[in-house]
Amino acid sequence: MHALNREPFVETVAAVSKISATDVTKVYSTKKSQFVALDRVSFHVDAHEFVSFVGPSGCGKSSLLRIVAGLETMTTGSMSISGHEIDGPGADRGMVFQSYTLFPWLSVRENIEFGLTLKGVPLFEKRAISDHFMELVGLHKFARSLPKELSGGMKQRVAIARALANNPEVLLMDEPFGALDPQTKNSMQELLLRIWEKEKTTVVFITHDIEEAIFLSQRVYVMQAHPGTIRKEIVIPPGLRAVEDVKDSESFMKLKKQIISLIGHHEE
Known part of the structure; x- marks a missing residue:
């Protein structure tokens, strides 16, 4: 497998937050009740960074991404791209869904x-x-x-x-490989990393696959459900990713167990 340089992208100036979110809350209302999908979620994604959100079903991962995309509005809170408040879809964001939408x-x-x-x-x-x-x-x-x-x-x-x-300044990906067979999924992960390394587009990636999140990302936000909140931010060591057999390494498995524990603790 092609080994990639996954060291953080270095510029002549300090990294700038491409996406900044503060206390984002999303409430869905029906005739009979209200459902809090996201509760005071705050996070940042730096320019040229690859960041994943992982968590159980119902934790609000896709809702959060759709707010970043401008396809949904938040109930309260603030979210900006390059310092400008998000008020709808824009050419500065590209989106890839699980369904191919061609x-x-x-x-x-x-x-x-x-x-x-x-x-x-x-x-x-x-x-x-x-x-x-x-x-x-x-x-x-x-x-x-x-x-x-x-x-x-x-x-x-x-x-x-x-x-x-x-x-686009930001590439938003909502479980893009979720419908693929394991072998194709692995090859697509490797391809995406090569593209990211070449293009240096900022990537926000949503997945329920913990191994995928660790393998692809520089940082992982672990979410929990009911309501959707960020439980922990995990920085992935640069030397751990995108090399042959890394998913079977002791360090990789340790991180995977940590994330499983974070998700499972809330579900128990």
Whole structure:
């Protein structure tokens, strides 16, 4: 397996928080009752950082990501990107869901170029951008293929390429590999790390897979449910990730057991 340099990204100035959230609360109301999905959640994600949120079902991971994306509004609290309050969706954020959300009538290239077409990007520039990202995700030979002709892993590669083609400041990923078989999932994790290392996009990743969170991330926020809160922030040692057989190492297993304990303690 390709070993990646997972040392934190270093700039000539101190790292700047790309995303900052303070006391974010989300309450869903029905005719009969109210449900607190998130209760005073605070966190930060630095520029160029890869951060995951992990926790049990019902802990509000996806709701939190949708608030970052501007697809939902918080009930109380504040959240900003690069110092600007989030007030809706924006081109500064790209999103990849567990479902592939590709346009079935468009080819791989056309799917990747979709956002660029809406922006009115000139044809020669669109082609250069789509060529770059098709090469990056290993799909340059499938430029004319339709989604129905692709495997699940290939469809998700198209979705990642499409999100990155718009040059977002932040890539938001909601359990993007959850529907894939284990072997494809592992290869997609490795691909994502290579892309992250090359592009240095800030990544916020939602998963219920503890091993995936440790393997991919520089930091992991462990959440608990009822209501959704952050139980603990865990910094992943740089030398622990993205090397051959790391998931079987003693250090990796120790971190995994710690996170399982944090999640399980609340559920008992």
